[in-house]
Every structure is written in C-alpha cells, then in structure tokens.
Amino acid sequence: MALDSKVPEGPIKDKWTNYKNKINLVNPANKRHIDIIVVGTGLAGGSAAATLAELGYNVKAFAYQDSPRRAHSIAAQGGINAAKNYQGDGDSNYRLFYDTVKGGDYRSREANVHRLAEVSGNIIDQCVAQGVPFARDYGGLLDNRSFGGVLVSRTFYAKGQTGQQLLLGAYSAMNRQIARGKIEMFNRHEMLDVVKIGGKARGIIARNLITGEIERHSAHAVVIATGGYGNVYFLSTNAMGSNATAAWKIHKKGAYFANPCFTQIHPTCIPRSGDYQSKLTLMSESLRNDGRIWVPAKLEDAKAIQQGKLKPTDIAEADRDYYLERRYPAFGNLVPRDVASRAAKERCDAGYGVNATGEAVYLDFASAIERYGIEQAKIHNISNPSADKIYELGQKIVEAKYGNLFQMYEKIVDENPYKTPMMIYPATHYTMGGIWVDYNLMTTVEGLYCIGEANFSDHGANRLGASALMQGLADGYFVLPYTIGDYLSHDIRTGKIPTDTPEFDEVEKEVKDRIDFFINNKGTKSVDYFHKKLGKVMWDKVGMSRNAQGLTEAMAEIKAIREEFWKEVKVPGSANELNPELEKAGRVADFLELGELFAKDALNRAESCGGHFREESVELDGEQKGEAKRDDVNFAYVAAWEYKGEPADAVLHKEELEFKDIELKQRSYK
Amino acid sequence: MNLTLRIWRQKDSSAKGKMVDYKVTDISEHMSFLEMMDVLNEQLVNSGEEPVAFDHDCREGICGMCSLYINGEAHGPDRGITTCQLHMRMFKDGDTITIEPWRAAAFPVIKDLIVDRMAFERIQQAGGYISVNTSGNTQDANSLPISKHAADEAMDAATCIGCGACVASCKNSSAMLFVGAKVSQYALLPQGQVEAADRVRNMVAQMDLEGFGNCTNTGACEVECPKGISLDNIARMNREFLKANVKG
Ligand SMILES: Cc1cc2nc3c(=O)[nH]c(=O)nc-3n(C[C@H](O)[C@H](O)[C@H](O)COP(=O)(O)OP(=O)(O)OC[C@H]3O[C@@H](n4cnc5c(N)ncnc54)[C@H](O)[C@@H]3O)c2cc1C
Ligand code: SF4
Numbered sequence: 001m002a003l004d005s006k007v008p009e010g011p012i013k014d015k016w017t018n019y020k021n022k023i024n025l026v027n028p029a030n031k032r033h034i035d036i037i038v039v040g041t042g043l044a045g046g047s048a049a050a051t052l053a054e055l056g057y058n059v060k061a062f063a064y065q066d067s068p069r070r071a072h073s074i075a076a077q078g079g080i081n082a083a084k085n086y087q088g089d090g091d092s093n094y095r096l097f098y099d100t101v102k103g104g105d106y107r108s109r110e111a112n113v114h115r116l117a118e119v120s121g122n123i124i125d126q127c128v129a130q131g132v133p134f135a136r137d138y139g140g141l142l143d144n145r146s147f148g149g150v151l152v153s154r155t156f157y158a159k160g161q162t163g164q165q166l167l168l169g170a171y172s173a174m175n176r177q178i179a180r181g182k183i184e185m186f187n188r189h190e191m192l193d194v195v196k197i198g199g200k201a202r203g204i205i206a207r208n209l210i211t212g213e214i215e216r217h218s219a220h221a222v223v224i225a226t227g228g229y230g231n232v233y234f235l236s237t238n239a240m241g242s243n244a245t246a247a248w249k250i251h252k253k254g255a256y257f258a259n260p261c262f263t264q265i266h267p268t269c270i271p272r273s274g275d276y277q278s279k280l281t282l283m284s285e286s287l288r289n290d291g292r293i294w295v296p297a298k299l300e301d302a303k304a305i306q307q308g309k310l311k312p313t314d315i316a317e318a319d320r321d322y323y324l325e326r327r328y329p330a331f332g333n334l335v336p337r338d339v340a341s342r343a344a345k346e347r348c349d350a351g352y353g354v355n356a357t358g359e360a361v362y363l364d365f366a367s368a369i370e371r372y373g374i375e376q377a378k379i380h381n382i383s384n385p386s387a388d389k390i391y392e393l394g395q396k397i398v399e400a401k402y403g404n405l406f407q408m409y410e411k412i413v414d415e416n417p418y419k420t421p422m423m424i425y426p427a428t429h430y431t432m433g434g435i436w437v438d439y440n441l442m443t444t445v446e447g448l449y450c451i452g453e454a455n456f457s458d459h460g461a462n463r464l465g466a467s468a469l470m471q472g473l474a475d476g477y478f479v480l481p482y483t484i485g486d487y488l489s490h491d492i493r494t495g496k497i498p499t500d501t502p503e504f505d506e507v508e509k510e511v512k513d514r515i516d517f518f519i520n521n522k523g524t525k526s527v528d529y530f531h532k533k534l535g536k537v538m539w540d541k542v543g544m545s546r547n548a549q550g551l552t553e554a555m556a557e558i559k560a561i562r563e564e565f566w567k568e569v570k571v572p573g574s575a576n577e578l579n580p581e582l583e584k585a586g587r588v589a590d591f592l593e594l595g596e597l598f599a600k601d602a603l604n605r606a607e608s609c610g611g612h613f614r615e616e617s618v619e620l621d622g623e624q625k626g627e628a629k630r631d632d633v634n635f636a637y638v639a640a641w642e643y644k645g646e647p648a649d650a651v652l653h654k655e656e657l658e659f660k661d662i663e664l665k666q667r668s669y670k
Numbered sequence: 671m672n673l674t675l676r677i678w679r680q681k682d683s684s685a686k687g688k689m690v691d692y693k694v695t696d697i698s699e700h701m702s703f704l705e706m707m708d709v710l711n712e713q714l715v716n717s718g719e720e721p722v723a724f725d726h727d728c729r730e731g732i733c734g735m736c737s738l739y740i741n742g743e744a745h746g747p748d749r750g751i752t753t754c755q756l757h758m759r760m761f762k763d764g765d766t767i768t769i770e771p772w773r774a775a776a777f778p779v780i781k782d783l784i785v786d787r788m789a790f791e792r793i794q795q796a797g798g799y800i801s802v803n804t805s806g807n808t809q810d811a812n813s814l815p816i817s818k819h820a821a822d823e824a825m826d827a828a829t830c831i832g833c834g835a836c837v838a839s840c841k842n843s844s845a846m847l848f849v850g851a852k853v854s855q856y857a858l859l860p861q862g863q864v865e866a867a868d869r870v871r872n873m874v875a876q877m878d879l880e881g882f883g884n885c886t887n888t889g890a891c892e893v894e895c896p897k898g899i900s901l902d903n904i905a906r907m908n909r910e911f912l913k914a915n916v917k918g
C-alpha cells in the first residue's frame with residue numbers, strides 16, 4: 001500500500017483553515033447515532049473523549065488505571081508551549097513551527113507541525129477557561145519560562161506540575177460528560193486487540209482487569225491514545241504501567257509503525273543507583289534555565305569525587321568544565337535534549353563522571369542563587385548584604401521556582417540540592433516514533449485513529465521540551481474532532497455495530513488463547529526477568545549511540561530472549577481475577593517484538609539525527625567536527641513498517657518528507 | 671536489611687482476608703518501599719506463590735495510585751510523601767513492618783492491598799468541573815487577569831492527587847479534605863464562580879451518599895496528606911456550602 005499523507009494543497013499557513021472549511025460535517029442529530037471508542041485517557045485521549053462527547057457523539061473511554069486522572073500525563077512537570085507572544089519577545093506561529101521542525105532535526109511532517117503551532121494558543125485559552133491554575137505574574141497575567149532548544153519564552157506552566165494540572169483540566173471536562181451520560185468510562189480495562197469489519201476498525205476486545213472478563217465493544221471508529229513505549233528499555237522515566245500493547249496490536253492488524261527507533265533520551269534524570277531499581281526519575285528540564293552543568297576539568301579530580309574523597313564544592317571554579325557553555329556558547333545549558341544528553345555521555349565515557357558509577361554530571365544552582373540573591377537585595381534596598389543574606393534571598397527565589405523538584409531530589413538521593421549540586425544523567429523518556437498517521441490522524445487502517453504520544457507525526461527525531469503536552473491536547477481538543485467528523489459523515493446510516501459477528505469471535509479467541517497460554521505455561525522465570533534482559537540489550541546496543549554491528553547483534557539477541565520467554569515465562573494466579581503478573585506478561589510479550597523492530601529501524605537509519613547518534617555518521621571536520629551528521633539525501637523520510645509476521649520481516653514503506661517552507665540546514669546551537 | 675513483612679492478603683472483595691508473614695532479605699536502604707515490595711513479589715513468583723497485589727503506577731508521587739497503610743500510617747512513617755516516595759532508609763534491620771490496605775467503608779478492598787476508590791470519581795462527576803465547552807471558542811486567556819495570590823492558592827488546592835490517604839487516616843473516614851481541595855480550587859478562581867453554589871451542594875451531597883464520615887476537625891488528614899493540602903480548604907468548603915444554602 002502506498003502511503004498517502006493526505007496533506008491538503010495550498011500554502012502552509014492556509015492548509016488547516018481551508019481544510020476545515022471543506023470537510024463534511026455530521027448533523028448534531030446524527031451524532032447521537034454514532035459511537036466512538038477512545039482507548040487511553042491521558043491528555044490526548046481525555047481531551048478527545050471530552051470534546052467528541054461535547055460534540056454529541058457517544059464515547060466509550062478506556063484506561064487501565066482506576067481513574068483518567070492517573071494517566072501518565074499526570075507526571076509531566078515542566079510546561080506546555082504555545083505561540084502567544086505574551087512576552088513580546090518575537091514569538092509567532094511561524095517561529096514555533098520553525099523551532100519544532102528544526103528541533104526535530106527535519107524528520108517531522110511540516111504540515112502537521114504548522115497546524116500544531118496554529119492551534120497552540122487556543123489550548124491555553126481552553127485550559128484557563130477550565131480552571132487550570134497556570135502561574136501568573138504580579139499583574140495577574142500568565143507567566144512564561146523558556147525551555148531547551150528555543151530563544152523565546154513560550155512555555156506556560158503550573159509550578160512543576162503542569163501535566164497534572166492540564167490532565168485534571170481534561171479530566172474535569174470528561175467528568176462533565178460522564179455526568180451527562182455522553183462518555184461511558186471503563187476504568188481498569190485494558191484493550192487487548194482491535195476488531196476490523198470489512199477492513200474498517202469497528203471495535204475492540206478489552207479485559208476487565210478486576211474480574212478478568214473479556215469484553216467486546218463496538219463503535220464506528222476507534223481512537224488509540226495510549227501513550228509511548230519507552231518502557232521497552234525497562235528503566236525509563238515512564239510510569240510502570242506504560243506499555244505498547246494497544247499500538248503493537250493495531251500494528252499487527254495493519255497499522256504501520258513509524259520511526260520506532262526515535263526515542264528521546266532526557267538529559268536531566270536522577271542517575272541509577274542499583275540493580276533493584278524499577279524506574280528512573282526525571283528532574284524537569286526547566287532546571288536548566290538556572291542550573292549550570294559541569295564536571296571536573298581534571299581527570300584526577302573526577303576520580304577523587306568518584307571515590308568520595310572530594311566534594312563538588314571542593315573543586316575551584318577554574319577547575320570546572322562547564323562543557324555545554326564551552327561547546328555551545330549560543331545556547332549554553334539550554335541546548336536541546338539530544339545535544340545535552342550526548343554531551344553528558346561523552347564526558348562520562350571519557351571518565352569525568354561524578355558519582356560512584358561514573359555515570360553522572362553536576363547540575364549546579366550556586367550561581368543562580370547568588371544572582372537572584374543580589375537582585376533581591378537590590379529590590380529590597382538592602383545595602384552591602386552579607387554573603388549569607390544573599391544566599392538566603394537567592395535560595396527563596398530558587399525554592400519558589402523549583403521547590404518541589406528539589407524536595408523530590410532530596411527524598412530520593414538523600415542530599416540537599418541547595419547545598420550541593422544535583423547529580424543528573426540521561427534516561428529514556430519519550431518516544432517520538434509511533435503509529436503512522438496521515439494528516440487526519442488516521443492510521444493505515446480505515447476508521448482507526450491514533451493521537452498523542454502513541455502516534456509519530458509532529459516531533460521528528462527529537463522532541464523539544466514542553467511540546468508533547470501541546471501535541472496531546474492539540475490532537476484531542478482541536479484536530480481529531482474535525483478530522484474524525486469528516487470520516488464519520490459516511491456512517492450516519494450505518495446503525496449500531498453488532499458484536500456477535502465472526503470477526504469479534506475470531507479476535508476474542510486469539511485474545512483468550514494467549515491468556516490461557518500464560519496461565520498454563522509451566523515456565524521457571526518471572527516476567528520481570530525477561531523485561532530486564534530486554535532492557536539491557538536495548539540500552540547497551542540500541543541506546544544513545546549505536547552502530548551497525550551492535551544493532552545486528554541486538555536483533556538476534558532480542559529474538560533469542562523472545563523465544564526463551566515463550567518457553568520459560570511463568571505467570572501465577574488465574575485469568576479470572578485481578579492478576580498484575582498476567583497483565584505484565586502480555587505487555588512484555590509485545591515489547592519483545594517491538595524491541596526487535598526498533599533495532600531493525602535503527603539499523604536501517606544509517607545517519608545520526610536527533611537523539612540518535614549513529615557512530616558511523618559523524619562530522620569529520622569544520623566547525624561541527626565530532627557532532628552528529630544527518631544525511632538528508634538518503635534519509636529525509638519517515639520509515640513506516642508493515643507487519644509481516646516476525647518483526648525482522650517487517651516491510652519498509654517510505655513517506656518522503658517535503659520541506660517547502662523551511663530550508664533543511666545543519667542544526668547548530670553553537 | 672532483613673525484614674519481616676506482615677501483609678493483608680485477601681483474594682477478592684467477597685473473600686475474608688488475613689495477615690500473612692513474609693521474610694525479605696538483603697534490602698538496600700536506597701530502595702523505595704515499592705521496590706522492596708517488588709523484591710518480595712519476585713521471590714513469591716519464583717516460589718510459585720501468587721504475588722501481593724498493590725496499586726502503583728508513576729512511582730514519582732504524582733499519580734495518586736499507590737496507597738498502603740504501613741505500620742498504622744497512611745503512606746508510612748515519612749511526612750509529605752506517597753508510598754512510592756518512601757525509602758527503606760526509614761526502616762531498620764530486623765524490623766517487622768505491617769502493611770494493610772486503606773481502611774474505609776467507602777473504599778472496599780478489591781484484592782490484597784488494592785482498594786476501590788471509585789467514590790472519589792463519582793464525587794468529581796457530581797460537579798468537580800467548570801462547565802465550559804471544549805470547542806476552542808474560548809476568550810483569550812489573558813483577557814481575564816487573575817491575581818498571583820489567587821492563582822497560587824488555587825494551585826495549592828489543585829495539587830491534591832486523589833490518593834485517599836486523608837480518608838484512610840481519618841477516624842471517621844471523612845473525605846472532606848479531598849472534596850474541600852477540589853471545591854477550593856474553583857472557588858478561588860473567577861471562572862469557577864458562576865456555578866459555585868451548585869458545585870459545592872452537589873459534591874457534598876455525593877460525598878454523603880458514598881458513605882464517607884463527617885469531619886470532626888481532628889486534623890489527621892492534613893498530617894498524612896502527601897501534598898500538604900491544608901485544613902483551610904475544609905473551612906473554605908464549609909463557607910461555600912453555607913453561602914450556597916443561604917442563597918437557596
Ligand atoms: C516524568 C515526565 C515528565 C514530562 N514532562 C513533560 C513536560 O514538561 N512537557 C511536555 O510537553 N511533556 C512532558 N512529558 C511527556 C508527556 O507527559 C507525555 O508525552 C504525554 O503526557 C503523553 O500523553 P498521552 O495522552 O499521549 O498518553 P498518556 O498520558 O501516557 O496516556 C495513556 C493512556 O492510555 C491508557 N492505556 C494505555 N494502554 C492501554 C490499553 N492497552 N488499554 C486501555 N488503556 C490503555 C492509560 O491508561 C492512559 O490513560 C513528560 C513525561 C514524563 C514521563
Ligand atoms: S487531600 Fe491529600 S490525602 Fe486526600 S486525596 Fe488529596 S492528596 Fe490524597
């Protein structure tokens with residue numbers, strides 16, 4: 001099947017407006033006769049479910065947690081971008097569009113990104129109207145901060161809990177529709193497969209996680225909003241339940257999987273400390289606004305720190321290497337995530353890491369505290385303030401900005417970050433790859449849509465901070481409600497979709513057989529054993545830097561782990577009850593297939609781009625010597641994989657990316 | 671560390687539960703409490719037993735999913751945290767740790783340590799929102815200035831994670847802190863004023879219907895709340911409630 005992105009004709013700035021003017025609408029009276037299934041109630045699914053219900057459709061929403069409010073989106077800390085230009089620093093839709101395409105290393109679809117920038121301002125209006133308590137300045141207007149990779153201040157935030165507040169906003173909109181009976185909410189339900197009738201997505205098979213019951217649900221269209229697959233690495237900043245099952249199952253039923261190897265490694269996470277660890281914790285990137293990143297300049301100092309013989313405060317200013325400020329004077333500590341992550345790894349690999357494992361760098365607030373302290377002393381007319389006074393005043397400001405993050409750090413690491421610099425290291429965080437969708441957000445299966453982190457379209461090879469929340473809400477509140485209407489306008493006479501059909505029988509049987517297998521398999525090893533093993537291969541060979549040999553090995557190793565899994569996995573308990581081990585088994589089985597496709601995609605992409613450093617593809621000379629080398633001639637495409645049985649047999653389809661409004665340039669943050 | 675864990679095991683909501691003792695060894699003080707539970711579960715799986723079911727997801731103290739009543743305290747001995755943020759450095763080698771589910775009639779046990787918090791959902795559905803269309807036709811956000819003070823206070827109330835520790839630690843199983851937080855967030859913002867009276871009446875009515883007890887100002891909820899939601903929110907809710915009823 002040829003990939004048709006369905007990007008509308010015309011100049012980029014008019015595409016979305018013209019598109020909206022031309023699509024078919026569904027008469028409100030007819031919407032009552034149309035059912036839509038939304039799987040996932042994070043920012044993307046929650047906003048979509050609320051809006052579709054508001055429009056008059058009957059929505060059935062599913063989530064594996066006990067409440068939409070607990071979706072993974074709740075954890076987002078830093079903020080959400082929007083081109084409002086409230087700060088008057090020159091922001092515009094075009095600039096947000098430009099920054100996003102450039103930040104994604106020119107591997108996203110121009111038309112989608114422009115639309116995202118266009119609707120971004122409206123998201124803030126919508127959320128404020130819903131009562132989201134964004135930070136305000138003293139004049140009562142909305143406050144902003146800046147994030148990595150951009151030179152304007154366009155990030156809106158609610159302390160360090162932006163995702164939480166945005167999700168609670170979408171959740172409250174959902175609650176209103178649940179109360180009106182327009183959304184039927186299925187908490188603690190997991191979608192285990194999609195059902196197609198006549199080539200169109202017409203329903204899902206879900207498991208009631210409390211009773212174990214397998215249920216059939218039909219609808220005229222199905223929307224997948226199930227988030228990212230970063231947990232394929234086992235350790236990541238994702239919530240423990242985040243998984244790829246819904247996306248992987250629809251892939252197996254015909255939805256192409258795009259750019260699976262595009263995974264973001266976030267530079268500011270708390271380093272790992274032991275083998276028992278179950279997850280990694282992100283420290284918001286907003287910390288880089290004020291924190292300076294460094295390692296010792298001298299190897300012997302680094303060694304002494306690793307052995308606990310020196311403290312960071314023992315290292316004189318002149319003996320510190322503020323390597324981001326040194327290498328990238330224009331952006332300094334605010335370079336994009338991929339650049340910051342790789343630079344940290346480079347220093348640590350060279351032996352300059354600052355914790356026992358040698359896998360950490362410092363994020364230091366001492367100079368910010370001093371700078372704010374001096375400013376505060378002036379504001380409060382304190383002449384000749386003592387160093388202690390300056391420190392006290394400055395600490396207050398830093399506390400007001402990042403207090404909860406500092407507290408979180410202290411709880412985990414047991415060190416006071418006001419007194420000693422934080423330690424950070426990169427960790428898997430966000431997946432830019434995902435299900436391939438066209439401009440309408442429809443997958444390669446008719447009537448099957450995919451939104452939010454689960455799709456691939458807007459972030460290219462790298463995601464700028466604060467743009468995932470923006471995309472989730474843009475898709476759910478403002479894009480999908482239009483595009484799905486165009487499709488559903490052909491369904492007004494279809495009537496209810498029955499569930500007692502051979503198609504439902506067949507998929508339900510597949511689902512039940514698999515569950516029976518897990519329960520009855522007489523294996524010897526736990527699900528986590530396999531997940532950890534997979535994660536290690538992924539991090540070592542398919543992580544921040546990769547090469548052809550390692551990737552080829554990874555594919556074979558993952559296949560071998562998968563084979564062992566199907567022989568040796570052990571799942572206690574029964575199928576007809578709440579059984580977390582059974583849930584995990586299904587998810588890890590899918591990760592074990594996805595992981596191999598992930599490696600295959602990385603092997604195919606023999607260029608360095610975004611956060612993906614391909615060791616064979618590096619700038620050899622000039623100002624950019626040693627930096628990642630992108631290859632636009634051969635790789636300016638989306639790799640969309642078609643399922644053919646074994647992941648290794650997946651067939652590659654290319655969507656060539658066209659850049660008509662932005663010139664492809666070497667990314668430079670120097 | 672080597673520890674003895676006394677854990678509440680209950681097959682499902684209709685089964686009778688009981689405390690069962692387990693031993694875990696080699697627990698590092700850097701582990702989180704839930705990582706320690708993972709170690710136990712891995713041990714149980716390997717010996718062919720059913721692992722202990724407990725709720726969790728983000729493991730960052732923000733989703734509100736984890737619960738656990740540890741040594742008689744909601745979320746365990748530390749303050750201002752959830753169970754996933756509790757670290758084993760709070761315990762000593764040789765300790766016996768008692769682990770139970772939230773105890774409240776309105777939160778029935780589903781299995782082992784997992785309880786059903788749907789009552790909170792229904793309270794929110796009864797009015798925990800502002801009735802604005804999600805149409806995208808809203809006015810520009812800055813056309814409605816909100817004082818920094820009000821925004822900050824609303825934010826403080828809005829940080830409630832819906833975990834239910836307040837209910838679990840209250841001797842009356844009252845949900846006033848949770849409901850008060852929600853009512854306060856909107857009561858403090860101009861957008862929330864129009865339907866303020868209906869909101870508080872409906873949410874309070876639903877709260878009573880769900881079988882939560884009354885508040886007798888003991889303050890245990892505030893002490894155990896991981897997000898520091900203050901009792902002021904209960905007072906504000908009471909004022910809003912009174913106001914709503916005076917208005918009729
Ligand atoms: C710690 C952290 C901090 C972050 N900070 C920021 C930030 O500051 N700014 C920013 O822009 N982005 C940030 N991000 C990224 C951003 O939070 C996510 O990309 C985004 O929230 C994803 O939203 P979503 O709606 O697509 O998916 P999610 O919020 O992950 O929602 C997934 C939903 O799908 C459901 N689900 C999944 N599988 C199934 C299934 N099989 N059956 C039924 N239901 C299912 C889940 O129950 C859930 O409701 C952060 C991410 C993390 C991890
Ligand atoms: S008020 Fe506190 S204890 Fe109660 S649900 Fe909210 S966060 Fe949890």
Ligand code: FES
Nearest residue numbers: 727729734736754
């Ligand atoms: S697991 Fe999310 S708050 Fe503890």
